[in-house]
Amino acid sequence: MLSTMQVELFLARHFNTRVNMLVPNVSWGMGFRYEIDLLLIRPSGYMVEFEIKVAKNDLIADKKKGHFHKNNKIRELYFAIPEYLEPYTSHIQPDAGIYLIGMKGEVKLLRKADIKSDYKITDNDKIHLGKLCSMRIWNLKESVYSSSKAYKNLLEEIR
Numbered sequence: 344m345l346s347t348m349q350v351e352l353f354l355a356r357h358f359n360t361r362v363n364m365l366v367p368n369v370s371w372g373m374g375f376r377y378e379i380d381l382l383l384i385r386p387s388g389y390m391v392e393f394e395i396k397v398a399k400n401d402l403i404a405d406k407k408k409g410h411f412h413k414n415n416k417i418r419e420l421y422f423a424i425p426e427y428l429e430p431y432t433s434h435i436q437p438d439a440g441i442y443l444i445g446m447k448g449e450v451k452l453l454r455k456a457d458i459k460s461d462y463k464i465t466d467n468d469k470i471h472l473g474k475l476c477s478m479r480i481w482n483l484k485e486s487v488y489s490s491s492k493a494y495k496n497l498l499e500e501i502r
Contacts, residue, residue, distance in 0.1 A: 344397065344398075344425070344427075345397050345425040345444060345446065346397060347380070347395050347397055349444075349448075350395045350397060350423050350424075350425070350444050351367055351380075351381055351395065352448075353444050353448040353449075353450055354381060354383075354393060354395075354423055354442070354444070354450065356448065357448075357450035358383055362386065363383050363384065363385055363386070364383070364384040364469075364472065364476075365381060365382070365383050365384075366381070366382045366384070366472050366475060366476055367380065367381050367382075367479070368380065368381075369382045369472070369475065372471050372475070373416070373468060373471060373472075374414075374416065375414055375416075376414070377408070377412070379392050379393075379394075379417075380392075380393055380394050380395040380423075381393035381395060381423070382472070384464055384469070384472065387463070388463030388464045389418040389419075389462075389463060389464075390416055390417050390418055390462070390464055391417070391418060391419045391420075391421065391456075392412060392414070392417045392419070392420045392421070393421050393422075393423045393442075394412060394420065394421070394422050394423070394439075395422075395423045395424075396422060396423075396424050396428065397424070397425055397428075398428075399428060399431055402422075402424065402428055402431055402434055402435070403431065403434050405434070405435075406434060406436070412436070412439070413459075414460075415460055415462060416460060416462045416464075417459060417460055417462075418458060418459060418460050418461070418462070419440060419456035419457070419458060419459065420436075420438070420439045420440065420456055420459065421439060421440040421441065421442055421456050422435050422439055422440070422441050422442070423442045423444055423450075424441065424442070424443060424444065425443070425444050425445075425446070426443040426444065426445055426446075426451075429443055429453070432453065432454075438456065438457040438459070439454075439456055439457075440452070440453075440454050440455050440456030440457075441453040441454040
C-alpha cells in the first residue's frame with residue numbers, strides 16, 4: 344500500500360517543483376471551506392486541487408462530504424489514487440480528473456478534469472502560500488532535528 348506522503352512526493356516529482364508550486368494541506372487564509380490535500384499552482388496562475396486517497400473506504404466516504412470540492416478559485420480537481428484503487432473510480436465525481444499512482448512512483452493520467460474556473464491566483468495569495476510553505480519547512484526541520492541524535496546530545500549537555 345502507498346501512504347499519503349508517498350503519493351504527495353510522487354506528484355511533486357511528476358509536476359516538477361521547479362516549474363509548478365505545490366503546497367500540501369491548504370485550508371486557511373485563501374477562502375477555502377475545506378482542506379485541500381495538495382494545491383498545484385501553475386506558472387499561468389491557475390490552481391489545481393488534488394484530493395489524495397489511498398484506501399477504498401476513504402475514497403468511497405469522500406462522496407459524503409458536503410462541499411463536493413467546489414471552490415470558485417480552483418480551475419481543475421483531480422483525485423490522485425494508487426493504481427490498486429482503479430476498480431473503485433466510479434465513486435469519484437464525474438467532473439473530477441483521475442491520476443493513478445504506481446507503487447514505484449509512476450504517475451498516469453486516467454481521466455482529464457473539467458475546467459471549473461478562470462480564476463488566476465493573486466500576488467497576495469502567492470505570498471500567503473509561500474509563508475505557509477515556509478512554516479511547514481521549518482516545522483519539519485525542527486521535527487527532524489528534535490528526533491536526531493544531535494538534539495538528544497544537546498539536551499544532555501544542557502542538563
